[in-house]
Amino acid sequence: MPIVAAAPSHSTEVLLSLFIMLTAAKLFAEIFERLRQPAVVGEILAGVIIGPSVLGWVTPSEILHILSEIGVVFLLFNVGLETKPSTILRVGKTAFSVAVLGIAIPLAAGWALLRSRGSTHIEALFVGTSLVATSVGITARVLSAMRVLEAPASRIILGAAVIDDILGLLVLAVVASFAAGSVNYMEIATTAGLALSFTAVAAFVGAPLLKRAASHFDRLRIGHAFFVCALILCLGLSVAAAYIGIAAIIGAFLAGMALAEATEGNHTLHKQTSGVTEFLVPFFLTYIGMQLKLDVFRDQSTLFLALLLTVVAVFTKMVGCGAGAWHLGLRQASQVGVGMVPRGEVGIVVAQLGLSLGIINDSLFGVILFMAVATTLIAPPLLKLLFAPQSELH
């Protein structure tokens, strides 16, 4: 870190790192937005450039790691806040079969690909898991910009993405606990059971309870009482999730989901949450980029695996999700299939977790990151093509 060599104190060094990370992230986000590419990819690229692989202005450290962890907790909390349990029930059978097929096929294909190339069982499972969860944020932004959010295919995509998120995080929970210890099927079943009950309690008990409790928050004397309670719930469920053996981010997501209906239309709370998210999430995204060792792609077999995994990622989601929506006809089925392609943040969260648990190495981390970024870049132009006639009719 040559730039901070003369730092007067440790906290000044950290402030400088945060300043560089935030500025670079937002500069690249702006450039990517102007190129009509996803801002999230720009923020990760900013991390690659300021990190040890290129400029070396900021290096990963314990403190930056923890700040990025807090960032991803809030990212998932925010995703949860936009996930109403009632929409899951409304979208029905089609969304459910889209989600389930869109999870099973990529998971199996990713696992098979890695096994065929000599990876261990657990590495292969982790890479498969990184193919599971759709990052619907990118798709939602494209559909909303085209004003086709109300089209039938769009509704199915958004509904399926919710189920997909929950199931994907459950798969992650099981795989991570599977990876953490010895292979104990009883324990995996317990974790899956705990994760399922945790989800069910958050969605079907927590949500209605919080909706009724919301009006009582006004009785508290402290300022911003509702927001403060939301923060406490977010941190509390994150810690609880970590202690029962599933990832902290799952707790944060469930806290958000449980609050989604209670906070609907509460603009102050959403703005306050967006303040925290806008501040902290760039540290997560740039930190991801900072961890990427570009060297790994010098090895041709790694680069080849990255390309292969991307093809598998795109193809299996299109086939899996398309099959789930097949009865709607080829056109809508392919709209749904393409809409579910981006892996983005969620795939990256899996890669990050795998790296920090020591399950996957730098090469596989690079491969997953490549796939997540590539699928995120591929989907928007395809979506525009497939939805274009509808958009013109609008």
Added chain:
Amino acid sequence: MPIVAAAPSHSTEVLLSLFIMLTAAKLFAEIFERLRQPAVVGEILAGVIIGPSVLGWVTPSEILHILSEIGVVFLLFNVGLETKPSTILRVGKTAFSVAVLGIAIPLAAGWALLRSRGSTHIEALFVGTSLVATSVGITARVLSAMRVLEAPASRIILGAAVIDDILGLLVLAVVASFAAGSVNYMEIATTAGLALSFTAVAAFVGAPLLKRAASHFDRLRIGHAFFVCALILCLGLSVAAAYIGIAAIIGAFLAGMALAEATEGNHTLHKQTSGVTEFLVPFFLTYIGMQLKLDVFRDQSTLFLALLLTVVAVFTKMVGCGAGAWHLGLRQASQVGVGMVPRGEVGIVVAQLGLSLGIINDSLFGVILFMAVATTLIAPPLLKLLFAPQSELH
């Protein structure tokens, strides 16, 4: 930390600490609000109780320290956001003489008291500095609740508090740089000059520039562009301040002040900032409490010094500020004097800085903290008494 003994990973431990700190802070804030006492005192007390002095649930650590530093950066940024340079010019001569006398007399008296009790020159200067800056937040909240914010004395208090903040932070900058190295008067003059020019540039160049630039932020494609730019400015000026040898918090305050007029009426930006502040400031306040070693008050001379310093703190501000507003008559002069008594956060920031620079020891830290908390508790009932007839007329 018995409670986190079984923690699965370091970041889970940190999340648990944050959860405990936030929950305890807000619980005590609520209790104090209900007792009609300042919430900020409740949050510090929460830290004392969860910290090593009492329950030992959370212990100070490098990471919590840095999070609390980021918290105080945002606290001062928020104070700056409510400090319009134009109001300083408007309140005129009275506010200025109130501020200057209200700084000089407590500084001199605090220094003399500590010297007379055998402290070193630099310790005495630091304790004197902790008596300097008024924490107007408490007073403003009381005056606003009584609906007398428009009374002449209230206007002078608020105007003087702004000048007082700036001069107080300048005194802190000079004393801290004085403490950091050998006594080099040239260097002190340079630091003071830099601090003054930094303040002048932020207030008279930065503020109008940002006011004009504000409309151009809309042209940026990234989401929440104005808020993101404000965050970058806050971190950037904090780092710049630290590198030119003044405290990072001064940079954050100046960033806020430079943005104050540009962001007036921008509710989204204020809510987003309040989101970050509400999340991070409790970590600063509880961390303060966690550092207090209650043992120090077992030594009767320390307890006596704490009481003595509190009396000096109250008396010198009343005399100094009252003298500055003397021409308004006894009643308004005493309203002004009492309104400037609370030291609160700003005194605590000085104590924190002194402790982390190794200038003051645990006993003096305890003494300053006692004084800051006591003045904050004393002022509100006195203010209510002095403003009561006006409030009834209203």
